[in-house]
Amino acid sequence: MQTTLADFIKNTPEGEEAQAILGKCVHCGFCTATCPTYQLLGDELDGPRGRIYLIKQVLEGQAVTARTQLHLDRCLSCRNCESTCPSGVQYGRLADIGRKLVEERVRRPLGQRLARAALKQLLPRAWLFGPALKAGQALRPLLPAAVRDKVPPRQQAGAWPRRQHARKMLLLDGCVQPAMAPNINAAAARVLDALGVQLVVAPKAGCCGAIRHHLSDHDGGLDDMRRNIDAWWPHVQAGAEAIVMTASGCGATVKDYGHLLRHDAGYADKAARVSALTRDLSEILSAFEAELAAKLRRRGGPRVAYHPPCTLQHGQQIRGKVEGLLRAAGIDVQLCADSHLCCGSAGTYSVLQPALSRRLRDDKLAKLAATGAELIVSANIGCQAHLQAGTEAPVQHWIELIDRAM
Structure with missing residues (x-):
């Protein structure tokens, strides 16, 4: 062109x-x-x-x-x-x-400007989002339906393993996931602990930068990226084997740090190194396939429908790994018709484009239900929360099933 x-x-x-x-x-x-x-x-x-x-x-x-x-x-x-x-x-x-x-x-109408500003300020800051979510959960029965759909019920954080291992990997805790679904990262830590790997969280790392970047605040997004690089760099220098992502949306962004910061003289080389080290959790566990198979209790269980997030199958071009890991655990996992299509979550899209987002979600849920599954799993907190708001069927992260099977 x-x-x-x-x-x-x-x-x-x-x-x-x-x-x-x-x-x-x-x-x-x-x-x-x-x-x-x-x-x-x-x-x-x-x-x-x-x-x-x-x-x-x-x-x-x-x-x-x-x-x-x-x-x-x-x-x-x-x-x-x-x-x-x-x-x-x-x-x-x-x-x-x-x-x-x-x-x-183009100057947006006031309502749009306020909504986008609120999302950019609230979501990337865990210290703001966490208390706000807790307040919403306490008041959940009183909230209007449109707001209540965005507030998941409170979940318990699972136990974090305490053993030390020579093999260490970094884990991005994230911005909204620790408050919305705290058991995901704990489950990942437990599974890797059983495989002889210690997950380490750098306290000063936070939002991956995707929220601000995709809301056209590129400077703010790059600041988030630099902060994470600074938080991770001492661990990278100390020999961390990988930077593990349990949210595929974050993974797609962190893998792009090298490109996004390529013109920053102070961060270009570090960003490229961070991107090279970044792996989705499914990539990490696929490398442990033999050890994992030996530890899994193949007890069967309910049929599961897996929704592969767009940020995993299209953003990172990773397909088949999650399904393989679940099948190794003896789980009957199914993909629905048109599994390549988006569920409508798409970061802040479900807030800013609610009508289109709901149409996509309802279509996705109908196709997931057609698999006959009793449980839905995904690999990204945004997809999980969005799908759960439209169905009574439980929606979880796939690592929670592996954790229970071990």
């Missing part, structure tokens, strides 16, 4: 990256076949190819309107189109560039 950059973006890192990405697009339209919003709305501008044209117009200096912003806002950033694209167009990176440029040129 031929693009002539406008003067305001010419000879900038963002402009050069966007131009290179656009140059790979051959207009084939394969991406529209797997785009959730295009399937729902049937509008070319609500599919990847149409949004690419809109971003191209912005880069060439054409007028930007609220309609441009709306079509980009409706994108889930699920990156399903990247899995489909035969030309390797990195649509997710292009969308981030385009959204930021549009955000700088």
Whole structure:
């Protein structure tokens, strides 16, 4: 796709990256076949190819309107189109560039500005989000249904193993997961403890940076990334084998630190090292397949439906590992029809685009229910919370099943 950059973006890192990405697009339209919003709305501008044209117009200096912003806002950033694209167009990176440029040129209505500011300030700060969630849980029966759906019931944090091991890996505790589902990281720690690996949490590490970055606050997102690198670096130097992610959304972002900080002289090399060390939990445990199989109690159990998050199957291009680990535990795990499609959570999307998000969730839940499963598992806290709000069936992280099977 031929693009002539406008003067305001010419000879900038963002402009050069966007131009290179656009140059790979051959207009084939394969991406529209797997785009959730295009399937729902049937509008070319609500599919990847149409949004690419809109971003191209912005880069060439054409007028930007609220309609441009709306079509980009409706994108889930699920990156399903990247899995489909035969030309390797990195649509997710292009969308981030385009959204930021549009955000700088279109003033949002007051309500949208306040909502986005609240999300950027509250969610990445565990010390704010945790108490706020506890207050919401205490008042949950009194909350309006739309708000109550966003507040999961309180969960117990499982016991954290106390043994020391020579083999150590870092664990990103995250920003919202410790408050919403505290047993996930504890279950991961217990499973790896049984395999002779100690998970270490760096206290000063926090939000991976995805929330602010995807809300077009790139500077704030990069600050979150630098803070995590600073928190992890002494452990990396001390020989930590990996940085383990139990939330695939965080994993997709941390694996991109090297790219996002490539122009930062003080952090580029460290960021590249951190990205190289980052592994999804399923990648880590797949390397322990023989040891894990020897420890698992193959007792069977209920049929389980697995929802693979977009950030795992499209963002990180990891498929099949979770299902393999669950089957090794004797669990009857099923994928639903159209398992490649997004559930509608997509970070803050369920808050900012609630109508589309609910339609995608209801469709996903109907297909998960059609598997006959009694339990739903996933690999990302956002997907879990979003799906749980729409069903009575329990929704858990897959590592909790492995933990119970050991």
